[in-house]
Amino acid sequence: MKLLGAWVVVFVVLLGMAYGVDHGEVKLGIPVFVWLALNLTVFLFLLARFIGRPLAAFLEARKDGIAGDLKQAKERLVEAETLKAEVLDRLSKVEAEVSEIHQRSETLGQEEAERIAIEGQKEAERLLQRVSEEISQRETETREVLAKETAELTAGLARDLLQKSMTDADRKRVMDRSVEALRPVDREG
Structure with missing residues (x-):
């Protein structure tokens, strides 16, 4: 219901704008400015319905993808x-x-x-x-x-x-002394 109300508002706004450029022409008994507003409203509705939704879905998916990539x-x-x-x-x-x-x-x-x-x-x-x-x-x-x-x-x-230097008398005397020195040794043994 909100969506229909929004489109009515769009039509009324466009009708006001088209009335500003009115030259007083009439087609099929309806003034041309009404046809212009109706034509533009239908065009915008079709554009929103067939291009806007897929584009919004694509952008939402892209946003989700970017959010996932960012995460x-x-x-x-x-x-x-x-x-x-x-x-x-x-x-x-x-x-x-x-x-x-x-x-x-x-x-x-x-x-x-x-x-x-x-x-x-x-x-x-x-x-x-x-x-x-x-x-x-x-x-x-x-x-x-x-x-x-x-x-x-x-x-x-x-x-x-x-x-x-020794004479025979010296030799005899040395010999006697040696024999004399050996005698006490013989008595002990």
Whole structure:
């Protein structure tokens, strides 16, 4: 009913406009301005009925499609923001892990370097100890050899000297003293 009332209002408005351009012509007993208003009203009705409704339906469908696309875009934007937050969180975790691994490897490297330095120091000390022992041993051996050779040389020189400077009386006296020195040893044994 509202729709019919609306069309009556349209007709009346158009009738008023057509009356303003009236030249007093009449067709089929009806003034031309009425025909103009009626013709324009029927044209607008047909236009609204056959083009307006499908166009309105198309526009409504298009509006719904755009609203759906907008809703999907908003959902995708929310998903993208969530994904971005997750990626940034993961990235910060990975950066923290990389930093931790770097610090740990640096610490381990320092510890390993210290361990190697300590081990090298101990090995150097052991080597110095062995060299010192070897030097002491060779020094002792050399002293023994030198002492033995010196004693032999001294004895040889003394014997040569004694043979040259000792007389038979001196030899007899040395022999008597040696025999005398051996006697107390024989009594104890």
